[in-house]
Amino acid sequence: MTIAAVARPGTALRRLLTPLSYVAIVLVWEAAVRAFEVPAWLLPAPSAIAGAASDWLPELATNTLVTLRETVFGFLVALAASLPLAILIAFSEPARRLLYPILLGLQSIPKVALAPLITLWLGFSEWPKIVIVVLVCFFPILVNVVAGFESVPKTMLDLMHSLKASETMIFRRLRIPAAMPHFFTGCKVAITFAVIGAVIGEFVAAQSGLGYLILMSTSQSQTPLAFAAIALLTIMSIVLFYGIELLERRIVRWSH
Amino acid sequence: MSVAALAPAFAMAAEEPAAAAFRKPVSAPAIEVAGVTKVFGEGKPGAVHALGPIDLSIAPGSFVSVVGPSGCGKSTLLRLAAGLDRPSAGRMNRYGEPLDGPSRQTGIVFQEHVLFPWATVLQNVMLPADVLGLPKAEATARAHHLLELTGLKDFAHHSPQMLSGGMKQRAAFCRALLADPQLLLLDEPFGALDALTREELSLELSRIWQELGRTALLITHDIEEAILLGDRVLIMSPRPGRIRADIAVDLPRPRNVGTAALPRFQEIKQAIRELIFNPGRPE
Numbered sequence: 001m002t003i004a005a006v007a008r009p010g011t012a013l014r015r016l017l018t019p020l021s022y023v024a025i026v027l028v029w030e031a032a033v034r035a036f037e038v039p040a041w042l043l044p045a046p047s048a049i050a051g052a053a054s055d056w057l058p059e060l061a062t063n064t065l066v067t068l069r070e071t072v073f074g075f076l077v078a079l080a081a082s083l084p085l086a087i088l089i090a091f092s093e094p095a096r097r098l099l100y101p102i103l104l105g106l107q108s109i110p111k112v113a114l115a116p117l118i119t120l121w122l123g124f125s126e127w128p129k130i131v132i133v134v135l136v137c138f139f140p141i142l143v144n145v146v147a148g149f150e151s152v153p154k155t156m157l158d159l160m161h162s163l164k165a166s167e168t169m170i171f172r173r174l175r176i177p178a179a180m181p182h183f184f185t186g187c188k189v190a191i192t193f194a195v196i197g198a199v200i201g202e203f204v205a206a207q208s209g210l211g212y213l214i215l216m217s218t219s220q221s222q223t224p225l226a227f228a229a230i231a232l233l234t235i236m237s238i239v240l241f242y243g244i245e246l247l248e249r250r251i252v253r254w255s256h
Numbered sequence: 257m258s259v260a261a262l263a264p265a266f267a268m269a270a271e272e273p274a275a276a277a278f279r280k281p282v283s284a285p286a287i288e289v290a291g292v293t294k295v296f297g298e299g300k301p302g303a304v305h306a307l308g309p310i311d312l313s314i315a316p317g318s319f320v321s322v323v324g325p326s327g328c329g330k331s332t333l334l335r336l337a338a339g340l341d342r343p344s345a346g347r348m349n350r351y352g353e354p355l356d357g358p359s360r361q362t363g364i365v366f367q368e369h370v371l372f373p374w375a376t377v378l379q380n381v382m383l384p385a386d387v388l389g390l391p392k393a394e395a396t397a398r399a400h401h402l403l404e405l406t407g408l409k410d411f412a413h414h415s416p417q418m419l420s421g422g423m424k425q426r427a428a429f430c431r432a433l434l435a436d437p438q439l440l441l442l443d444e445p446f447g448a449l450d451a452l453t454r455e456e457l458s459l460e461l462s463r464i465w466q467e468l469g470r471t472a473l474l475i476t477h478d479i480e481e482a483i484l485l486g487d488r489v490l491i492m493s494p495r496p497g498r499i500r501a502d503i504a505v506d507l508p509r510p511r512n513v514g515t516a517a518l519p520r521f522q523e524i525k526q527a528i529r530e531l532i533f534n535p536g537r538p539e
């Protein structure tokens with residue numbers, strides 16, 4: 001009991017350390033901008049960014065929603081497309097021979113380079129952004145899930161084979177749970193890519209979204225607004241990432 | 257802790273054609289091995305001659321223990337008997353039929369105990385019932401009984417990661433017994449247990465085996481355990497493993513805590529030790 005009482009202040013301090021470091025960075029930033037009188041169009045102080053954020057709140061909110069929609073929708077489409085393909089590749093040798101080289105080749109194309117073309121083909125709607133998000137999310141999920149299906153230890157396969165379990169049974173009882181940690185790793189990589197993909201799509205051509213807002217505000221020297229938009233993008237990325245992580249912790253209890 | 261409750265084991269939901277062979281007259285051996293060898297990576301530079309040639313016949317309802325030095329091919333022999341690996345040469349039969357793959361009438365305890373970390377202990381023990389499609393209520397009752405028998409009752413709903421090495425082995429042991437298989441293949445099932453728990457579980461296994469009239473092949477490092485449980489003790493030579501001696505254990509059954517104190521037990525033990533430590537002597 002006394003040991004716990006002694007240990008407590010130490011852990012509390014350790015918990016506070018990360019938030020404290022963030023606060024410290026913001027304070028140093030604020031102080032430096034003021035001390036060196038950096039113009040706001042070059043590098044706004046945190047207080048100026050907060051001011052711009054509250055001035056432009058409705059615009060920031062609607063554009064965040066647009067980018068969030070593209071990101072999440074594209075991610076879900078990639079998920080829906082990559083899972084059946086992963087199963088096909090993991091279980092059919094011909095499919096693997098045929099599809100895997102093509103997919104790996106496609107993966108090597110820098111998706112960013114395709115953004116103008118996709119916009120050209122699909123016009124100025126939200127669709128080209130969603131397609132770019134799908135493309136950047138697709139491969140991390142696919143590759144990780146295929147690796148997950150194959151990560152099953154031989155001893156576990158032996159156990160299932162000794163019971164003469166069917167391939168579907170092995171898939172349900174063994175391969176799916178074994179692939180879960182890999183699946184979530186793929187999803188976490190994909191969701192961070194997804195935000196980047198959506199912003200790139202918006203950079204190429206858009207009338208809305210946080211990427212569009214960043215382009216507009218910098219071209220009009222509204223640098224504090226651009227910073228506010230970037231901050232929102234960062235927060236979005238973090239929230240989505242930890243959302244998946246939270247789901248993972250609920251489902252994949254055994255590897256924590 | 258009664259074994260009687262285990263006796264009315266449910267009928268297999270889906271009997272395979274091979275199962276019919278089990279009801280044939282007792283003439284056919286449970287396992288018959290003739291001239292079997294196993295070479296891993298045959299024809300390749302690093303090929304390992306792991307086993308054989310081996311000849312062996314295990315009568316239905318008998319209990320055969322196997323002892324031998326580490327790496328002599330005991331697990332290899334067990335995997336062959338399980339139908340998980342094919343011999344490089346020779347012939348194998350199970351209940352008079354060619355052994356060409358696993359059978360649902362075989363329960364295996366693997367040396368590495370192999371529990372699924374994503375399932376609870378109970379779910380792990382229930383795996384054979386799931387795969388074989390056995391009636392759920394009966395299987396669950398039996399699983400609980402086996403867990404109680406092996407002292408894991410309080411851990412039924414825990415993750416296997418919360419078990420000690422010995423507890424994992426006991427869980428794997430329960431799983432192997434769940435579907436009441438005709439043939440038990442046990443690869444050092446009690447290897448990680450302390451001497452006391454080990455003897456207790458060994459005697460429990462002996463009772464279950466005798467009660468249900470199953471056939472068992474037990475691999476062990478422990479000579480006393482081999483004698484305590486077995487009708488026969490096979491002694492294997494170092495790799496490539498061959499059967500160097502086949503000792504009949506003519507101790508009365510049922511075996512119990514007093515068995516190890518019998519003079520005959522000590523005689524057999526001494527004979528086996530001589531065979532292991534003075535391999536040059538004629539057998």
Ligand SMILES: Nc1ncnc2c1ncn2[C@@H]1O[C@H](COP(=O)(O)OP(=O)(O)OP(=O)(O)O)[C@@H](O)[C@H]1O
Pocket residue numbers: 296297304305306324325326327328329330331332333367495
């Ligand atoms: N899959 C494999 N590929 C190649 N060699 C193998 C394989 N499995 C076993 N061996 C080799 O066969 C020999 C016998 O192995 P086995 O596992 O049967 O030994 P064992 O008698 O069970 O040993 P232990 O008592 O240590 O468990 C060893 O030399 C091992 O290296």
Ligand SMILES: [Mg+2]
Pocket residue numbers: 330331332367443
């Ligand atoms: Mg072994």
